Amino acid sequence: MQNYFVFDLNKCVGCEACVVACTLENGLQDPTPWRNIHTYNEAHLPGLPLFHFSLACNHCEQAPCMQNCPANAFSRDAASGAVIHHPEKCIGCKYCTWACPFDAPKYNSISGVVEKCTFCTHRVQENQKPSCAQLCPTGALDFSFADLTLDESEASSPVKVKVGSRIHTLALRNTKGPEQDLDLFLPHSLNKPNKKHFRKIKALHEWPLIVFTLLVTALVSIKTSFIQLPDAGNYYLFGFLLFAALMSTLHLGKKQRAWRALLNVKSSWLSREIAILAMFGLLMLIQLFVTTVPYWLFAFVGLLLLFSIDRLYDLATWQWPIKFHSAQTLWIGLSAIAMLNAWIYLFGLVALFRFILGFWHNYKLPENKNLFLFIGRLMLLTTVVGMFLRLPFFVLLIVFLAGEIMQRIGFYQALQVASPQNDLKIKGIHN
Ligand code: SF4
Ligand code: SF4
Ligand code: SF4
CATH class of the missing domain: 1.20.1630 (Formate dehydrogenase/DMSO reductase fold)
Incomplete structure (x- = not known):
């Protein structure tokens, strides 16, 4: 059995209490939080669901950050299964930020190294939930045990990659609205989601x-x-x-x-x-x-x-x-x-x-x-x-x-x- 985040898309209201809980628990100084809320349909288009996704590190079984880090700055905590980043070993190359499909490692420009969620291992070792899951007021973000295969983990992962991410997502319930011509709502149309890509890697910075x-x-x-x-x-x-x-x-x-x-x-x-x-x-x-x-x-x-x-x-x-x-x-x-x-x-x-x-x-x-x-x-x-x-x-x-x-x-x-x-x-x- 392994530790997992459980996330219910139907319950999250985007209040960011989990982000605040994480920031306080870990004493974060940098303005970049370790947990992020991704909101969809911010334009509140009628007939489309408005939902939020709270994401941090998912402590993947086959962690691409750990495999690709040239400086061996990651290790796995045997007891909790957490992927732990060691800032004293990090050279700040940011390669893990490219490799992570969940954008979990955050580069701290003040310290010159990356940082990321620790699964609150200090709490998990004392049989407590991570702070974010503990303080979520709606029960959208929770923490549990499961024994999922790589395929099962991919099927319930928010990003479709087979890396054994330890998050189990409960999908939105299927609700149908009236038919819409979404082009009427341009430029906020969500019917062509892949046309405009967010780019993590920018030629100017590299x-x-x-x-x-x-x-x-x-x-x-x-x-x-x-x-x-x-x-x-x-x-x-x-x-x-x-x-x-x-x-x-x-x-x-x-x-x-x-x-x-x-x-x-x-x-x-x-x-x-x-x-x-x-x-x-x-x-x-x-x-x-x-x-x-x-x-x-x-x-x-x-x-x-x-x-x-x-x-x-x-x-x-x-x-x-x-x-x-x-x-x-x-x-x-x-x-x-x-x-x-x-x-x-x-x-x-x-x-x-x-x-x-x-x-x-x-x-x-x-x-x-x-x-x-x-x-x-x-x-x-x-x-x-x-x-x-x-x-x-x-x-x-x-x-x-x-x-x-x-x-x-x-x-x-x-x-x-x-x-x-x-x-x-x-x-x-x-x-
Ligand atoms: S605390 Fe819970 S409801 Fe609020 S944003 Fe985080 S996961 Fe969503
Ligand atoms: S979510 Fe990203 S940072 Fe966390 S273990 Fe997976 S690849 Fe590494
Ligand atoms: S930024 Fe640090 S942790 Fe990330 S790949 Fe480079 S050395 Fe490894």
Whole structure:
């Protein structure tokens, strides 16, 4: 038997007593509460239910936050089953906020680390309910024991992900109102819930990551091409790698703990990416100061590095039809390697593959169409045509680089990860 939150959508009145109870119980100072109330049909449209959902951490069986955290900052409390976050181990990378489908970890910009609900383990150990459930005046939020399978847990979860979330939701009773033409109520219409997505990840906030991924892709492309570098070239490239590594730490809340990003190679792609980057740097050092490193070894580790960067964004596949995207670093890197080696046909083939991926995404997810991606693809097409027409290399290189920067910005702008603000839609919950 496991501890569970039980939430009855029919009883919640959105009074926020549970939010206040949580804030007082845990002595929260930051203005961001650990528990949130999501309200639907705020416009009070007639014929549609108005309901509220109180959500915090659901202490998932297969907790994506714990699996993806590179710093091993989460653990499970054996007695209560709670997923506990350890702020003293957190580096403030915010990757868990992307990974959590319930938006439970909250980044505290003052302390530079995330925080989240503890299941009130101190109360549960004394056979008391968590404070939020204890103080809910309507009985909408409660705490109980259950033994649900992963499938049962997914079926009763407010967000449709199979992570064994410990919340059992009692759905709204089905009440039918008169037929409505909901378009009359635009812009508040709820009949097209997926048209406008809430985006947790914003390209503007993630600019250090955009710069980092592009710099690393450029570095790998140069090191795995057959171009002749001047003697000092490898020293400059090593400086380039250090600069890229520095960029990757800029978005951390606790930069002095950046080394902890290596601690979860077992299950976090973020840790794996940093480990492979370190391996690539080591190869460069060996080449600089010890002996020649074979080309194939640079190519293997370099492409593995790009692959690992792309896997970080697999989190988004909950909502994407396929795991490939035309602006992933592996495809950008292959395009760049083909260009630097003047392998025109390979360049054309990779570009064709990327165009097909682009069309596929636009067809499957039209709401993800993006101007930056469109302009970037247009510039890639220009580069392909220019290469076949044998236009000057440097002109083509500038067009190509500008296009890839555009595509990478568009990639982050179109990136979606699960969030109750998108998934807790009226159609998904109303039975
Ligand atoms: S205290 Fe209860 S009724 Fe009030 S918002 Fe929270 S869950 Fe809903
Ligand atoms: S709800 Fe989010 S923060 Fe809580 S255990 Fe699940 S994934 Fe982690
Ligand atoms: S280190 Fe990153 S992923 Fe881990 S808890 Fe802190 S912010 Fe979240």
